[in-house]
Amino acid sequence: MEDALIKIVGWLPMLIKATGVTLALTAASVSTALVLAVFLALGKISKDKIISAVCSGYVFFFRGTPLLMQLFFVYYTLPNIFPFMTINSRFLAAWIAFSLNIAAYLAEIIRAAIQSIHKGQFEAAKALGLTYGQTMRLIIIPQAYRRMIPPVCNEFVMVLKDTSLVSIIALTDLTFQTRMIASNKASSLVYIPAMLIYLIITAFFTAIFNRLEKRLSIYE
Amino acid sequence: MSVIRTEKLCKSFGTLEVLRDVDFNVEKGEVVCIIGPSGAGKSTFLRSLNQLETITSGKIFVDGELFLHREKNATVHDSDPAKHKSLLLEMGMVFQSFNLFPHKTVLENVTLAPIAVKQMPKEKAEELGRGILAKVGLSEKADVYPSKLSGGQQQRVAIARALAMEPKIMLFDEPTSALDPELVGEVLGVMKDLAKSGMTMLVVTHEMGFAREAANRVVFMSDGYIAEEGLPERLFTAPQNPRTQQFLNSIL
Ligand SMILES: Nc1ncnc2c1ncn2[C@@H]1O[C@H](COP(=O)(O)OP(=O)(O)OP(=O)(O)O)[C@@H](O)[C@H]1O
Numbered sequence: 001m002e003d004a005l006i007k008i009v010g011w012l013p014m015l016i017k018a019t020g021v022t023l024a025l026t027a028a029s030v031s032t033a034l035v036l037a038v039f040l041a042l043g044k045i046s047k048d049k050i051i052s053a054v055c056s057g058y059v060f061f062f063r064g065t066p067l068l069m070q071l072f073f074v075y076y077t078l079p080n081i082f083p084f085m086t087i088n089s090r091f092l093a094a095w096i097a098f099s100l101n102i103a104a105y106l107a108e109i110i111r112a113a114i115q116s117i118h119k120g121q122f123e124a125a126k127a128l129g130l131t132y133g134q135t136m137r138l139i140i141i142p143q144a145y146r147r148m149i150p151p152v153c154n155e156f157v158m159v160l161k162d163t164s165l166v167s168i169i170a171l172t173d174l175t176f177q178t179r180m181i182a183s184n185k186a187s188s189l190v191y192i193p194a195m196l197i198y199l200i201i202t203a204f205f206t207a208i209f210n211r212l213e214k215r216l217s218i219y220e
Numbered sequence: 221m222s223v224i225r226t227e228k229l230c231k232s233f234g235t236l237e238v239l240r241d242v243d244f245n246v247e248k249g250e251v252v253c254i255i256g257p258s259g260a261g262k263s264t265f266l267r268s269l270n271q272l273e274t275i276t277s278g279k280i281f282v283d284g285e286l287f288l289h290r291e292k293n294a295t296v297h298d299s300d301p302a303k304h305k306s307l308l309l310e311m312g313m314v315f316q317s318f319n320l321f322p323h324k325t326v327l328e329n330v331t332l333a334p335i336a337v338k339q340m341p342k343e344k345a346e347e348l349g350r351g352i353l354a355k356v357g358l359s360e361k362a363d364v365y366p367s368k369l370s371g372g373q374q375q376r377v378a379i380a381r382a383l384a385m386e387p388k389i390m391l392f393d394e395p396t397s398a399l400d401p402e403l404v405g406e407v408l409g410v411m412k413d414l415a416k417s418g419m420t421m422l423v424v425t426h427e428m429g430f431a432r433e434a435a436n437r438v439v440f441m442s443d444g445y446i447a448e449e450g451l452p453e454r455l456f457t458a459p460q461n462p463r464t465q466q467f468l469n470s471i472l
């Protein structure tokens with residue numbers, strides 16, 4: 001028992017360092033995806049049929065294929081077809097694949113939030129002379145934003161766990177580090193602290209997001 | 221002087237003809253009430269005036285100028301964009317369901333459009349906003365959110381919000397229909413004050429008392445056309461059209 005504890009404590013620095021990669025990948029991917037998703041969502045509800053079709057197609061593709069395949073596609077297939085697209089950094093490849101994938105999910109969340117705003121809000125804005133852009137920026141997005149917070153936070157926590165897929169392209173995230181320790185040291189004990197770390201960070205973010213939700217619901 | 225005039229205004233939703241050849245005119249300072257059965261096209265008519273609905277055909281004049289002319293669902297004439305916008309801004313609208321911006325305080329609701337659309341400096345817009353809120357009796361509510369207000373107060377804020385754009389005509393679509401009976405009076409009171417101040421008003425309403433007292437003219441709409449119009453006293457006591465008669469009997 002004491003032996004096990006000593007071993008686990010010994011692995012902690014490596015595990016914590018790898019947790020940094022997991023967190024960085026999650027944060028970078030979700031932020032990039034958010035920006036992309038706003039455009040995709042506005043595109044999907046656009047009256048322009050071509051823009052709308054392109055954005056719908058994007059969402060359809062990325063939600064309809066496995067994330068792991070998309071990761072392989074960005075990391076292996078693209079450079080094969082287009083040598084100039086070779087990505088030397090595993091982190092960058094994962095970042096791109098995750099951003100593209102998450103954007104499709106976030107776009108649906110954002111679209112649903114925008115469309116949940118009562119049409120009277122659009123009409124009141126229009127009757128007051130606001131342009132489409134002003135209506136979106138001043139009236140619709142700020143209200144939709146509050147409705148988006150819970151599902152977006154939920155998505156963030158999901159992504160945090162989904163990033164463990166990158167261990168397959170040998171990016172040293174928490175999962176990959178754990179697997180390395182398990183095989184090098186021949187000790188499957190390492191999965192215990194690793195899972196605890198996942199649990200602690202997801203609990204941490206869930207708590208922060210819950211407080212954020214409460215703060216944002218003041219006017220309702 | 222005519223503020224809004226329509227010529228042969230028609231509106232269909234698909235194959236459903238909702239407005240048929242509506243010829244209508246409001247003079248400056250006039251208060252006109254539109255009454256009529258549900259589905260007559262009253263809301264659609266108001267919404268067509270300020271472009272919330274795109275008319276199928278007909279002409280709309282604002283301030284004597286041709287604002288829009290469409291035939292067979294295609295635009296024949298539209299004012300240039302700047303003119304279009306300025307003519308549109310001459311109409312303020314109040315909705316049955318208030319449609320206040322819930323994430324903005326009362327004062328922000330009122331100042332938002334002057335700041336965003338007219339580029340009015342914030343201080344000036346707030347001064348204007350507070351002045352208008354005082355007129356509708358809501359000075360002390362300037363900094364609260366709409367959800368904290370009663371329906372009657374919310375509708376008064378909606379009136380203030382429209383007034384802040386300094387329109388030449390106010391369009392009201394059943395402004396008191398969503399209110400509890402005890403709150404109707406405060407909103408009608410504000411509207412009567414507005415009428416006394418000389419505002420041109422076009423009011424779709426089921427409040428016959430208000431129509432009798434405040435309107436210069438009452439228009440009875442039925443099946444998408446103006447079936448009868450006249451002085452309130454005359455229309456209510458001696459309607460000429462049997463349909464008007466029938467409608468008045470049904471609601472009194
Ligand atoms: N967006 C729309 N699409 C299809 N039909 C519509 C639409 N808006 C209104 N209509 C139809 O047009 C007709 C007139 O509607 P409108 O709302 O103008 O009537 P109204 O006189 O205001 O009635 P109410 O007193 O019930 O408010 C109705 O038959 C209605 O169903």
Ligand SMILES: [Mg+2]
Pocket residue numbers: 262263264393394
């Ligand atoms: Mg109506």
